[in-house]
Amino acid sequence: MQNVHSHAWDQQLHFDPQTVRETDLSRGYPLDLTVPFETFVEEMAPFERVAVFGMKARLNGYWVPDQFIAEFVARAPDKLVGFASCDPTQDGYMEELIEAVERLGLRGLKMGPMYAGFDPRDPRCDPVYGYCQRHGVPILFHSGTTFNRAAPLGLTRPWLFDDVAIRYPELRMVLAHVGHPFCEECLVVIRKHPHVYADISALYYRPWQFYNILIAAQEYRVTHKLMFGTDYPFATSRESIEGLRNANHVIGDSPLPRVSGETIEGILERDSFALLGIG
Numbered sequence: 232m233q234n235v236h237s238h239a240w241d242q243q244l245h246f247d248p249q250t251v252r253e254t255d256l257s258r259g260y261p262l263d264l265t266v267p268f269e270t271f272v273e274e275m276a277p278f279e280r281v282a283v284f285g286m287k288a289r290l291n292g293y294w295v296p297d298q299f300i301a302e303f304v305a306r307a308p309d310k311l312v313g314f315a316s317c318d319p320t321q322d323g324y325m326e327e328l329i330e331a332v333e334r335l336g337l338r339g340l341k342m343g344p345m346y347a348g349f350d351p352r353d354p355r356c357d358p359v360y361g362y363c364q365r366h367g368v369p370i371l372f373h374s375g376t377t378f379n380r381a382a383p384l385g386l387t388r389p390w391l392f393d394d395v396a397i398r399y400p401e402l403r404m405v406l407a408h409v410g411h412p413f414c415e416e417c418l419v420v421i422r423k424h425p426h427v428y429a430d431i432s433a434l435y436y437r438p439w440q441f442y443n444i445l446i447a448a449q450e451y452r453v454t455h456k457l458m459f460g461t462d463y464p465f466a467t468s469r470e471s472i473e474g475l476r477n478a479n480h481v482i483g484d485s486p487l488p489r490v491s492g493e494t495i496e497g498i499l500e501r502d503s504f505a506l507l508g509i510g
């Protein structure tokens with residue numbers, strides 16, 4: 232099994248105090264999001280490979296330096312795949328990206344348009360997308376809603392990435408959380424573009440919504456574009472795997488359509504890193 236979505240950070244060092252307070256909203260109770268390395272590795276036991284990233288988004292008080300991620304993944308280099316972060320609203324973002332990829336050896340990129348306050352189609356992103364396409368660096372975008380008050384919902388709609396994929400057809404992209412709650416919008420974007428995928432992280436704890444996403448993915452015939460992720464520390468590995476395997480529990484014995492075993496095991500067994508070009 233592989234996990235394309237996990238976070239490493241220290242909330243004291245890398246989050247603004249207001250951001251720490253807002254994280255309580257994510258699950259409805261206070262979370263300590265700081266991720267100690269030992270806890271992280273234990274938590275990731277079910278997975279052979281794990282993508283690890285922080286976030287850079289000045290607008291909403293996140294700033295995890297790429298160096299921190301590089302040092303974190305260097306402690307388990309066979310398993311952990313480090314992703315850089317980029318906030319194109321801040322000076323020096325291209326220099327930081329080039330440094331992260333070429334000197335620190337990070338393999339992918341995480342961007343959070345709504346968190347940082349930019350439209351994914353913003354011209355400031357063009358050097359980033361061009362560089363990543365040329366160097367085979369996949370980009371995982373946060374897509375869908377969040378709990379941070381200052382993050383504009385208008386900048387996170389999945390259809391915005393359609394335009395990026397049209398202009399950068401070889402760029403590998405993952406739209407996180409199937410763009411919840413704009414999930415069908417996300418499914419039709421990944422259906423159009425051979426190199427655009429979605430991850431199902433942090434969805435299982437809304438079981439009715441999660442069930443409907445998986446059914447819609449079956450109906451649109453895009454289940455092969457769904458990747459497994461946990462969004463740890465927002466959700467644990469065990470709960471995320473169980474939540475997927477139990478996706479039909481919410482409908483009980485009703486005659487509603489069922490999420491197939493093929494869909495579920497396909498997501499769990501997918502070689503996502505190979506699809507992203509970092510196999």
Ligand SMILES: [Zn+2]
Pocket residue numbers: 236238462
């Ligand atoms: Zn995340």
